[in-house]
Amino acid sequence: MFVEIITIGDELLIGQVVDTNSAWMGRELNKAGFEVIRVTSVRDREEEILEVVDSAMKRADIVLMTGGLGPTKDDITKYTLCKYFGTELVFSEMVFENIKRILANRITLNPLNQAQAMVPKDCTVINNPVGTASVSWFEKDNKVLVSMPGVPQEMKYSMSHEIIPRLSARFEMKAIVHKTYMVKNYPESALAIALTEWENQLPECIKLAYLPKSGIVRLRLTGRGDNEDQLKKMVLKEGSKLYEILGENVLDENDAPLEEIVGRMLKERGLTVSTAESCTGGNIAARITSVPGSSAYFKGSVVAYSNEVKKEILHVLDETLQKYGAVSEEVVKEMVLGVINSLKTDCAVAVSGITGPDGGTLDKPVGTVWVAAAYGKTILTAKQEVDFGRELNVERATNNALLLLQRLLK
Amino acid sequence: MFVEIITIGDELLIGQVVDTNSAWMGRELNKAGFEVIRVTSVRDREEEILEVVDSAMKRADIVLMTGGLGPTKDDITKYTLCKYFGTELVFSEMVFENIKRILANRITLNPLNQAQAMVPKDCTVINNPVGTASVSWFEKDNKVLVSMPGVPQEMKYSMSHEIIPRLSARFEMKAIVHKTYMVKNYPESALAIALTEWENQLPECIKLAYLPKSGIVRLRLTGRGDNEDQLKKMVLKEGSKLYEILGENVLDENDAPLEEIVGRMLKERGLTVSTAESCTGGNIAARITSVPGSSAYFKGSVVAYSNEVKKEILHVLDETLQKYGAVSEEVVKEMVLGVINSLKTDCAVAVSGITGPDGGTLDKPVGTVWVAAAYGKTILTAKQEVDFGRELNVERATNNALLLLQRLLK
Incomplete structure (x- = not known):
């Protein structure tokens, strides 16, 4: 069963919003046995949406659309689909009740909210309990087109609870x-x-x-x-x-993120972890805590951006900082032991580096990052040397810290 | 001048990789006066790539493609473009020298690396000094098609240093x-x-x-x-x-992220900041330090996921934790003052909450988050109550903390 995804909105093409919806949808559809063959992002223009919908309906069995269902002027998906399927908008009591419930505690109902209760006549309207825009399910020539909101949590809710189960029931798959x-x-x-x-x-x-x-x-x-x-x-x-x-x-053997793999190892062995971060600025901790249930093994972190914090909270020696500089193997070693001590955990990782764009020297150019992991008194360290830009330098340091910890725990 | 972007790769459609390239490209092209009218992601299949390229070349003045230029079997963009433009692959000494330089310190050169030095004959080959795949610039019927690597830092480098400057010189724009x-x-x-x-x-x-x-x-x-x-x-x-x-x-008045706006305010007033984070797990610190130059005002953070760390490093009173629970206005107030004290900063933000999916109670359901910001002894607090899922709960808490700080500094 071939699926095409169409994401709608000027904001996607001007790049103000990254389309994370299609990747999520691709992943979930794939798990359910559907194959996404194309993703197209178009602007909020009637003729462009009509063209993309028409050609997608020719190639695929299922067309899933997100976006353009908001209450404002630039949202035209609903009207455009009425045109494509030759139908009109009618008032839905069910959708209106849902809108009233959603907005109950937030604002007074206005005409734009009421307009969101207008839905295409010749389609199955699916309620969206987590937002004000409803889902429309059309059928034509044995093919299915579903239009859903572009707000990620609303799209995810609708896909998981309604659309994928309904598609699975409707089609037979390999x-x-x-x-x-x-x-x-x-x-x-x-x-x-x-x-x-x-x-x-x-x-x-x-x-x-x-x-x-x-x-x-x-x-x-x-x-x-x-x-x-x-x-x-x-x-x-x-x-x-x-x-x-x-x-x-x-x-x-799993396609899990590193933080989940390491988290599982810590949990299985009943160990706790902490992080001491300079240039990663809390990113390792944020990655570790992105895993639900991480409170079972993660106790906390010290983000020591300034040398003062390195000295006072992590007890890095002034002498070590003076002699080797903040970005050095010696300092990350003291940092990792310091955070184990301060936060009383079994293991820890530590990072110190120059992520740029400024702050590099001849000796230590931008991109130089020292990483350490410790389990008890055993310490592993590693050095990054290539500059991939600030964001990627931080990401690589985060991965390297987690990889070192994974090696230690193995 | 209308641009279409085509991103190539099975990994995009199966959702294992989020296409962040198009948004970045859309943003940069827009700034330069070009308008992206469509983004299409297709699989690594010759006939599908050919169809998408052909229809994009009909609609747009410029077609920019990313991906499918790697050294492995599934990368077929180069061969497909030769077919489309009726040309063949030839060996490029310039590209080969670059590949040797890039891989010098990493691996021994193998036949697959050498194959990357084969480039389409009838096109302008643009060197890619940050990666092994080169950029191909084709012209046909007064239209331009550029094929570049899909690795984000390589795409960004090529776009900024070569493609946008060349397009700007080549076309006249509004x-x-x-x-x-x-x-x-x-x-x-x-x-x-x-x-x-x-x-x-x-x-x-x-x-x-x-x-x-x-x-x-x-x-x-x-x-x-x-x-x-x-x-x-x-x-x-x-x-x-x-x-x-x-x-x-x-x-x-700027489309800057909140962390940049707040950072600018802190810098202008010569103030320092720290964060005390429970459920955001370092995410606020990571956001603050994502801004280059943030070391001028950011000193550090304490991520206090466990109550022990809240007590020992942030000096939250055991009594307060017992009486009100970790997720309470009283506790975030003590956290924010505690981190100002420990890290000796002028201002701070603090967060404590239940981001889910587990850990909620009748009294404090998942989604309950308390946020505080302090400047000296003035404290502002706010409460989040709706559950939007773990990831979004953290993002909203991060934004709310930064918004509170912005209000305080104004």
Whole structure:
């Protein structure tokens, strides 16, 4: 079953908003066995929306649209779909009740809110309990088009609770099995060389993709066929061969973020963790705590941007700072032990570096970052040296800190 | 000048990677006066790429493509473009030298790296000094198609240093002026009502867009025309009327992130700041330090996920925790004063809440978050009550903390 996604809104094309909806939708649809073949973002213009909808309906079995359902002038999706399907807007009591409930504690109802209760006549209207714009489900020539709000939490709610379950009931699908292996220490091309033989012997029904990101390559095996159990076995069998070829460099059999993998290791072993961060500025802690339930092993962090904080809260010695500078192996070692001491945790990671764009020296250019991880008295350190820009330098340092901790815990 | 963006890669459609490239490109192109009218993401399939390229070349003046230029089997963009433009691949000494330089310290050169030095014959090859895949610039029927790498830092480098300057030199464009106003305390529809009269009197050449995000609505005025200076004056004149209508709720005249606005205020007044975070887990600190130069005013943070850390590092009283619970106005007040004390800063923000999915009680359901900001002894607090999911709860708390601080500093 082929799906096309259409995201609508000038803000996407002018780049003021990143379209995170399609990736989320692609992921969830895939898990349910649907295949997204194209994503198109268009402006809030009637003729452009009509053209994109028409050609998507010709190629795909299912067209999912997000956006353009707000209460303001620039939101025209609803009107445009009425035109495309040759229908008109009618008042929906159900949608109006929902709007009143949603806005009850916030503002007085105005005519624009009421206009949101107008819905296309010839479609199935699906209530959206977490927002004021409703979902419209159209059918034509045995194909389905669904228009839903573009606000991510509303889209996610509608997809999970209504649209995917309804699509699964409506269509018959092939089984799909994914399995992702994370590989460290291999640039993409070197990995491809190492895996050539293995890749060539993969059965027809299994596809391989390389997904490199911040120093880690994810290898995704996708099996498609009729028998799910058999597919699973085949995919696992092929995947297990990776360990023979790559050994310890295969990090985990799940496509989980690093913070989740490390979190699981900490939880299983009943250990606690803290972070001492200079240039990552709290980013490692934010990543660790993005995992629900992380309070079971994460106690806290000290973000020590200034040297004063490094000295006073983390007890880094003034002498060490003077002698080696804040960005040094010696300082991150004292930081990591300092935070273990202050916050009384079993393990910790620490980072100090120059993420730029300013602050570099000849000796320590922008991009220089020292990372440490400690478990009890055992400390591992690593140094980053290439400048990828501030944001990416922070992301790589965060990943490297978590990778060091993962190595320590293994 | 109309631009279409085509992003290529199975990983985009299966949702394993979020396409952040197009938004960045849209933003930069817009600033330079180009208008992106469509973004299409397609799979690594020859026939699909050919179809998308062909129809984009019909609609737009410029087609910009990212992705599918890696060294592995699934990367077919280069071959497909040769087919489309009726040309062939030839060896480029310049590209090969660059590949050798890039990989010098990392891996031994292999055949796949060498294959990356093969480039389309009938195009201008632009060197990519930050990666191994080069940029190809094609011309046909007075239109331009550029194929560049999908790795964000490589795309950004090529766009900023080569592609946008070359496009600007190649085409003649209308002037474009953007101005964004951030409005707080107004849901989108209420704001639209308040602005109806003003919106209706806007001149033809000025367009308005509403961009709501996490409790703030950004109003973007876009002027298009021949005379840039005149456009600027017109846009500013219309914008200034917003202050008469909305008063203090207009936050800033720039489309800057909150952390940048607050950072600027702190810098101008020579004040320092710290954060004490429970449920935001370091996210406020990470946001503050995402701004280059933030070390001038940001000293550090204490992420106090556990009550122990709240007591020992932030000196929250055990009594207060017992009596009111960790998620309470009393506790965030003690946290914010505690971090000002410990880290010796002029101001601070503090957050404590239940972001979910678990941990809620009847009394304090998931989504309950207390936020505080202090400047010296003056403290402001606020409470969030609606659950938008873990990630968004954290984002809203971060915004609310920064908004409180902004109010204090004003």
